[in-house]
Amino acid sequence: MHLTTICRIIGMLLMIFSLTMALPAALAAIYQDGALGAFSYAFGLTFLSGLSLWALSRGKQPDLGIRDGFLVVALFWTVLGLFGALPFYLADNPGLSVSAAVFESVSGLTTTGATVITGIDDLPISILFYRQFLQWLGGIGIIVIAVAILPILGIGGMQLYRAETPGPVKDNKLTPRITGTAKALFFMYVAMTLACTLAYWAAGMSFFDAICHSFSTVAIGGFSTHDASMGYFDSPLILLICTVFMLIAGMSFAIHYHVWRSGRVRLYMQDSETKFYLGVIATATLSVCGYLIFSGEQTPLDGIINGLFHTVSIATTAGFGADDFAAWPSFLPVGLLLLSFIGGCAGSTGGGMKAVRVMLVAKQGIRELKQLIHPSAVIPLKIGSHRVEAKVVSAVWSFFGVYLISFLAITLAMMACGLDFLSAFSATAASINNMGPGLGEVAANYSTVSHTGKWILCYAMLLGRLEIFTLLVILLPAFWRR
């Protein structure tokens, strides 16, 4: 373990992160919305903490190893999540409690998009911007970590991902990957955000709303500047734009990168994860729209728009709302909630278990049935033309098992905190899948959840965002042994 180097990295990250508070501070100063003090104070504290960490851990900087990678990734969201809570705690409006402020901050950074705030429309403009900006920052963090770092750590079968995609970088050291790849990913992310902003603006959003919602769209975050979320704009065109960008942001940025470098758009359709991801969403959309229309719940046009938008919003784990989705016949919201367990592609800003893992598991299930009929046949497991190693398959299965057990344990804990079954189940699913809104008591927001409950859900959001194993592995004694 190279703890000094890790401290230095975290210090640097904190200094960069403090800039996210400088921008809202400027907004607060311009619009005199009353949050200037909170942001200035939070900015100072974060920057100085970062500077101290960075300055105190000078010296020779060795290359980082695998274990250091786990620690950096785990600390990235926990430390930033805590410091990011400062403005929510310090500002008079919303003036959250400690647990609520950390919940809002972690929910933002992990791009979960669950909120504890009621009366979002009345928040100071700087706080509104800050919430969206947290998601945007979390989004790029996720992509860089997922594309550049996780494959090296080999979490839950993500070697698979590295093996299949002729990805950006292939060597095994952390440092060159992060610097080299991160720039390209960042560039694409910014370009996508700009395109999304322009589209929203052209469709009728105010410029401020367009920027804010493009932040939370490309990050598959789901925060909005309005209590009514996307429903506020009452515009099918905006819902469609949002749908398109959610779908794009839910694809692997490694593929985007590859298409961008080679110019070959057909790479999307050659990638089996992308095909699976789009196939599942298309099937779900057809079922949901079909039910809404043929049951007479909605008019055909409304059914198509609402069905498409909500299916994509929940399945990609964005979690934007428009229609009163929680009031649909209950098996639709619950069914979509289950879809969020699949989530986006690996290397996207989406949450969930990731399409590639679910695809692998589905293929393995079918393979096993065939094997039962032909016990002596040798049936290889393939993704595209690439044969999947047994080691990778077992890593993916373990990921599933641990994900499921974590999910169930947290659901029970939330019930012990006083939530009913549907609320506990959906709150946990929405948190661990980094999706956002739940059902039942937590359909609109999480303000009624107890302090303990909020901390548990924070843990769930981090667990999901850190691909479970990152957070679990550092809890093992063996991890800390020399």
Add this chain to the structure above:
Amino acid sequence: MHLTTICRIIGMLLMIFSLTMALPAALAAIYQDGALGAFSYAFGLTFLSGLSLWALSRGKQPDLGIRDGFLVVALFWTVLGLFGALPFYLADNPGLSVSAAVFESVSGLTTTGATVITGIDDLPISILFYRQFLQWLGGIGIIVIAVAILPILGIGGMQLYRAETPGPVKDNKLTPRITGTAKALFFMYVAMTLACTLAYWAAGMSFFDAICHSFSTVAIGGFSTHDASMGYFDSPLILLICTVFMLIAGMSFAIHYHVWRSGRVRLYMQDSETKFYLGVIATATLSVCGYLIFSGEQTPLDGIINGLFHTVSIATTAGFGADDFAAWPSFLPVGLLLLSFIGGCAGSTGGGMKAVRVMLVAKQGIRELKQLIHPSAVIPLKIGSHRVEAKVVSAVWSFFGVYLISFLAITLAMMACGLDFLSAFSATAASINNMGPGLGEVAANYSTVSHTGKWILCYAMLLGRLEIFTLLVILLPAFWRR
């Protein structure tokens, strides 16, 4: 496929099965309880159907292959389940609808123990006896199939089971296994039933109740002759006797067989599945009792008795009730419901996914975490001293995946039938795990579930009892190809 042989086997099974209706018919005649006509008619119809099938498919009888094994196992419960419904449908009391009668019959035979009947205490004595007898018969069927047939079919990693236990029979043909092993298993089963009957009787049950409840106890069935289930007797001693026999019946009958043959009782403690099974139940019992007592919900003595009894009853998937369990703080019933997914040991009369599979998955999860820290280490996966083949592990994982997907799909279907989330979730879990009682709307009985819902739950009970794959594999077109 040897369809004539299969028809002959099913015909023979039906003729044997018709005897389960002859005994209640005799009871009905003696006690003049009004169900004589129903049982006579049902007996005649079942026996003649069996005889016709048997007689029509004469001729050369070749050895059966793997695929025939799947069909026989799948037909065993479906055909017997349908014919077994006749008395429930024909008798004036309970006079069930077709769907309700089939539900009650399938629930009995699969040893699920979910009921659609209200007013059980008022049923004719012959019907009461018949319900319990169905469970007892289902129980021995399960054991013979699980110990003698499933390992050959290699369903969901059950080769594992064969590999570890120096089990009764090891060759690969069906016929000698069934005849040879079945006798020994049957003998042990009868002995256990007698012991249980005597214990109940000595503890104060009427002789009739003692027989009836010993039937449903050794079968881990959960049917009772009283609406209040075990609570009717209001006797801690009876609850303890029931607990002990549920625990024994939840262990593998292959181990029982082995202990019986060798006389070495310490074999139980050398078997890793048995240790895991008892360890999980002990941990859960301590947690439940601890919570009930320290939260002040119950007095210490009540807390210990009720906590122990209900934990064992749900964890082994027996499903007997005593206290008003569904009214406990909701995370306890839901937590125990999740335990029923583990269920009994492979080769027991218990349901669920079976302890050995869950143990394997838990070990694999821990192994994977260790592998993350030491990426290049070779860490073998062992059960006891036996190293588990990768093929077996992947079969177990697939079993889990398919089990989970089936569970979720059926839960959604039950919600579409009008059940709320908790009721749908618990009804599906209780059915697929062959456990019995649910929570919410289906806590007491399943009478309010729609016809479609009852059929779906019948399917779930069969799916669970047939280890999922048996029922799924015969739906594959490849299964029917030459």
